[in-house]
Amino acid sequence: QYLTSKVKHADETPVMVKVGGKLRDCRMWTGLGGDGRTAVFVYNRHRSGAAALSFLEGSSPGDYLMIDDCPSYNKPVKALKLIVLRCMAHIRRKFVEAYDNGSSHKDYLKKILIKISQLYRIERFADKKGFTEEQRTELRQKLSSVVLTEIKDHLLNPGFVVLPQSSVGKAINYFLNNWDEAVRFLENGALPIDNTPNEQIIRPFTIGRNNWMQAGSENGARRMAILYTIITTCKLNNINPEDYLKDVLMILSVRPENADVTDLPVNWYKKNNGGEDPLHTPLYPSKN
Incomplete structure (x- = not known):
């Protein structure tokens, strides 16, 4: 859902991860769909252009990308023919x-x-x-x-x-x-003026990082990214994460072969509420 969005936000933030018995300064890449309903967290060991390309791979030529001036984005912008918006x-x-x-x-x-x-x-x-x-x-x-x-x-x-x-x-x-x-x-009125919405979804992660300090392994960092993706997307759509996880995890434990896009938070809510969209909490416009 994030990659298919015509407009997308992207950013990254440091995370200390134990790799091969040593702590390394790695990165948590974050994204927000243009409609503000879908958040994505992806762990990568690097902040390189290759890491940025891996994060955005699947975007379509002509998609708009709201970013800061981090040079790592030059590679995906050129390779995927994305249109840059500056914050x-x-x-x-x-x-x-x-x-x-x-x-x-x-x-x-x-x-x-x-x-x-x-x-x-x-x-x-x-x-x-x-x-x-x-x-x-x-x-x-x-x-x-x-x-x-x-x-x-x-x-x-x-x-x-x-x-x-x-x-x-x-x-x-x-x-x-x-x-x-x-x-x-x-x-275009659909284009954001800044990347503040993406910074807002990162904030709980950075606050948490001050407490848990590090991920004990790369697998732990990847699982952390999955949980932040799910819970942040739920919060953006006023979906109770506990209700969502309780239902979906039960379904997957019984019938894992039936997992599909209908199990994503927004689709799950619509499936269980007669097709009605969840109440969205907009993060735009910013209060600058």
Whole structure:
């Protein structure tokens, strides 16, 4: 369900795993379908391009991929012909960091941050009004495009000499270097403005990691990924994970040959509730 989604989020986070008797810094790759209903966690020993390709293998050419600027994604993007979306929240963070680092150009940075906030205000308005994808597209092209034009003018003409290695210079250059990918959300109301929804599904994992510290083996890490996939998907759809697992595990223990896609959380709920969709908890738009 994740790989067949036309729009998908992707990210990864470190996890310490005991491999061959030694602890290694490995990776938990995470993804979220564009509709926000399907979460995926996949363990891999590496953060390489090959690992990213393995995670996204099965995606179709022309699928949209919301990511940060991790170079590992270059390989699957090229091999699978994916269209990149760049995270606006990640871009915003660069300007916040420059502001917090005591920059002498705080008024300028505040101006950029206000403009970015206007983009999110437009997104929240569309969400509050229950806009369709077509209506959101029209709204973005009418209002968000104007805001982005103003932002680009400020980036290109800051009104002071920009030192490339300063925090302000790095923030400006990061935005400009990722401009096309960052503004691509204007093309379609179904496209997200940032990768915050995926960061939200990672958060319980990172909090848990502070407590359990490590996986005792690679098989343990793989099983952990399966459990996080199931439980997170259940939570996104307001399905009680205990009810789901109790029923599905019982079925599989008796008739394992009957396992199919109808046993996935959303399909399981629909099968047991007359075809009705579960109540979805949207993670978009972000509250930046």
